[in-house]
Amino acid sequence: MRADVELISVTKRYGAAIAVDGISLAIPPASYCCLLGPSGCGKTSTLRMIAGHESISAGDILLAGRNVTDLAPVERGTAMMFQSYALFPHLTALENIAFGLRMRGVGKPERLAKAGEYLRLVQLEKMADRLPAQLSGGQQQRVALARALITRPKVLLLDEPLSALDPFLRGQMREELKRLQRELGITFIHVTHGQEEAMALSDIAVVMDHGRIAQAAPPREIFERPASAFVARFIGGHNVIRLDSGRYAIRTDRSWLAPGEGTPGLPGRVTAVEYQGPVVRVVLALADGQSAEAVLPDAHYHAAPVAPGDAASLGWEAQDAHPLPEDA
Numbered sequence: 319m320r321a322d323v324e325l326i327s328v329t330k331r332y333g334a335a336i337a338v339d340g341i342s343l344a345i346p347p348a349s350y351c352c353l354l355g356p357s358g359c360g361k362t363s364t365l366r367m368i369a370g371h372e373s374i375s376a377g378d379i380l381l382a383g384r385n386v387t388d389l390a391p392v393e394r395g396t397a398m399m400f401q402s403y404a405l406f407p408h409l410t411a412l413e414n415i416a417f418g419l420r421m422r423g424v425g426k427p428e429r430l431a432k433a434g435e436y437l438r439l440v441q442l443e444k445m446a447d448r449l450p451a452q453l454s455g456g457q458q459q460r461v462a463l464a465r466a467l468i469t470r471p472k473v474l475l476l477d478e479p480l481s482a483l484d485p486f487l488r489g490q491m492r493e494e495l496k497r498l499q500r501e502l503g504i505t506f507i508h509v510t511h512g513q514e515e516a517m518a519l520s521d522i523a524v525v526m527d528h529g530r531i532a533q534a535a536p537p538r539e540i541f542e543r544p545a546s547a548f549v550a551r552f553i554g555g556h557n558v559i560r561l562d563s564g565r566y567a568i569r570t571d572r573s574w575l576a577p578g579e580g581t582p583g584l585p586g587r588v589t590a591v592e593y594q595g596p597v598v599r600v601v602l603a604l605a606d607g608q609s610a611e612a613v614l615p616d617a618h619y620h621a622a623p624v625a626p627g628d629a630a631s632l633g634w635e636a637q638d639a640h641p642l643p644e645d646a
C-alpha cells in the first residue's frame with residue numbers, strides 16, 4: 319500500500335549544525351504517527367519540513383506519492399496546528415474557523431456554513447459567537463483544530479498540541495484527537511515530548527535521537543522490543559542492565575523483588591519506595607553499581623514491604639530479558 323507520507327533521506331542543516339540527519343520513513347495511509355524524543359532531537363524541524371515551513375537541505379518528501387519537496391505549504395495538502403493556537407483575537411470562534419477557507423477564496427455564506435459543521439465536529443456549537451478570550455484553553459484548542467481541519471488536509475500536522483493543557487483536559491483532548499483522526503480517516507503527525515501520549519495515540523511511533531530515527535514501529539513493539547538502550551530508557555518502564563552476557567532491557571513491571579540478604583537475583587539495597595496507588599515503585603542500588611527498579615502490584619508489595627536501606631535482590635524471568643545491541 320502506498321504511504322501517505324514518505325521521507326527519503328531527509329536532512330535539515332542550520333548553518334553547519336545538522337538538526338535532522340538523513341531520515342527515511344514511510345507512514346501508511348490514515349495512521350496516527352507521533353514523533354517523540356528529547357528536546358533538540360529534530361522533531362519540530364521534521365514536522366516543519368513536511369509542512370513546507372522549513373526548507374529541506376537534502377532528500378525528498380512525498381505526500382500521497384507526489385514529490386512536494388519544493389512546493390509551498392498551501393500546495394501540499396497539509397495543515398498545521400500550532401502549540402500556541404494562534405487564533406485571531408478579534409474574530410469569533412466561527413469566524414476563526416472560517417478563516418482557513420477565506421484564504422482559499424471561498425465565499426462568505428459557504429465559509430460560515432462549513433465552519434458551523436466543523437464547530438460541531440469539535441463539539442463547540444454553543445460557542446460560535448465567543449471571542450478566543452472568552453474560551454478556555456481546551457476550547458481554544460478545539461477551534462484551532464477545526465480551523466486546521468476545515469481545509470480538508472490529507473495530512474494534519476500537530477506541534478505539541480496538548481502541552482499547554484492541564485492533565486485532565488489533556489486526557490480529554492487526547493481521546494478527541496484520536497476520535498477525529500479515525501472519523502476523518504486522514505494521517506495525523508503529532509510531535510510530543512510525552513511517552514505516554516505517544517503510546518496512547520500512535521499507530522506508529524517514531525523515536526528520534528540527535529536528528530536520527532532510533533526506532534519507528536507500533537508502540538507495543540517499541541515497548542516490548544526496544545531497539546537500543548536509548549529507546550528503552552526514553553520510553554521508560556525498563557531497567558537497562560549489563561550482565562556478563564551483554565546488555566538487556568527488562569520491563570520494570572516484570573522485574574521482581576526478593577527482600578533480604580542473599581536472596582535470589584542481583585543483590586542490592588533499596589534507595590527509594592514510591593507509592594503510586596495500584597503499584598509501588600521500588601528503586602534499588604545494585605551491588606555492582608547499577609541502579610534498577612521494580613514496579614510491583616500494591617498487594618505484592620504490601621505482602622513483603624521494604625524500606626530505604628533494606629537489602630533486597632532484583633530478579634526476572636529469562637524470557638523477559640530483551641537483549642540490546644552495544645552502542646555504536
Ligand SMILES: Nc1ncnc2c1ncn2[C@@H]1O[C@H](COP(=O)(O)OP(=O)(O)OP(=O)(O)O)[C@@H](O)[C@H]1O
Pocket residue numbers: 332335336337355356357358359360361362363364511
Ligand atoms: N532556526 C534554527 N536555527 C538554528 N538552529 C536551529 C533552528 N531551529 C532548530 N535548531 C536546532 O536544531 C536542532 C533540532 O531542533 P528541533 O526544534 O527540530 O528539535 P525538537 O526535537 O523539536 O526540540 P524541542 O522538543 O525542544 O522542541 C536543535 O539543536 C536546535 O537548536
